[in-house]
Amino acid sequence: MPGSRGTGTVTRSTLRQQIADALRDEVLAGRLQPGQEFTVKEIAEQYGVSATPVREALVELSAQGLLEADQHRGFRVREYSAADFRSMVEARSLMAEGMFRAMADGRGKYRDPREAQxxxxxAGVRRRGEEAQRAAAAGDLTVLVGYDLRFWRELSLLFGNPYLADFLHRLRLQSWVCAVQHLRRLPDLRGLLWSGHTRFVDALSAGDLDTARALHAEHDAHFLSLVERLAAR
Structure with missing residues (x-):
């Protein structure tokens, strides 16, 4: 369970967000295991806060698909199967196609990649991709997840409407929650994690959407194959 933290003088909304962020990190880091149960009271005692912001944080994480609520036993970390992961990847791919269409039509901030804006x-997204690649090469899953989520989130905001970007981010977050439940079983992830982030950005910068599409498909196929192999063990 997460350790105690000083709350200082913060609003309930800020406290709720801090708790939600911390618990999300615990799930993604594998420190809160799939199926692990806990109550609002237990989390409130861990953080030394009242039940209200904790309950709000847990409800938020349940809405994001990270937790499941049980009216009799509190909350538990949601367990995802390889079949769930395949469905997420398929849905994510369909949504990403909307992003590619926006690029082709010159919508959003993308327009002409040669324009200064x-x-x-x-360039900013590429820097995020470089960090993600370093983490992937090192097999550092925790760091990779953080940079990978930022990379795709910032990228999707450039190429389409914010509703599509929000939905894609939620799918990617759920995908990582599912993936880490399987990937954490391996003692060494070096050389196993997809690291084509900068190649993807470079293809976009060159206006080469065919290569960008192919790399995106490669990314999805890579993780899907890896998760399915681990789930079958």
């Missing part, structure tokens, strides 16, 4: 935005 688009080029600067893509």
């Amino acid at each position: 688009a080029a600067a935005a893509l």
Whole structure:
């Protein structure tokens, strides 16, 4: 369970977000295991806060698909199967196609990748991708998840409407929750994690949408194959 933290003088909304963020990190890091149960009271005691912001945080995480609520036993970390992961990847792929269409139509901030605004935005995303690649090469799953989520989130905000970006982010978050439940079984992840982030950005910067589409498909196929192999063990 997460350790205690000082809350200081913060609003209930800020406290709720802090608790939600901390618990989300615990799930993604594998420290809160699939199926693990806990109550609002237990989390409130761990953090030394009242039950209200904790309950709000747990409800938020349940809405995001990380937890499941049980009216008799509190909350538990949601367990995902390889079949769930396949469905997430398929849904994510369909949504991502909307992003590619927006690029092709010159919508959003992307438009012409050679324009200064688009080029600067893509450069920022590329830096996120570089960090993700370093983490993947090192087999550091915790660091990779954080940078990977930021990479795709910032990228999707450039190429389409914010509702699509929000939905894609939620799918990616759920995908990682599912993936880490399987990937954490391996003692060494070096060389096993997809690290084509900068190649993807470079293809976009060059206006090469065919290569970008192929890399996105490669990314999905790589993780799907890996998770399904681990789930079958």
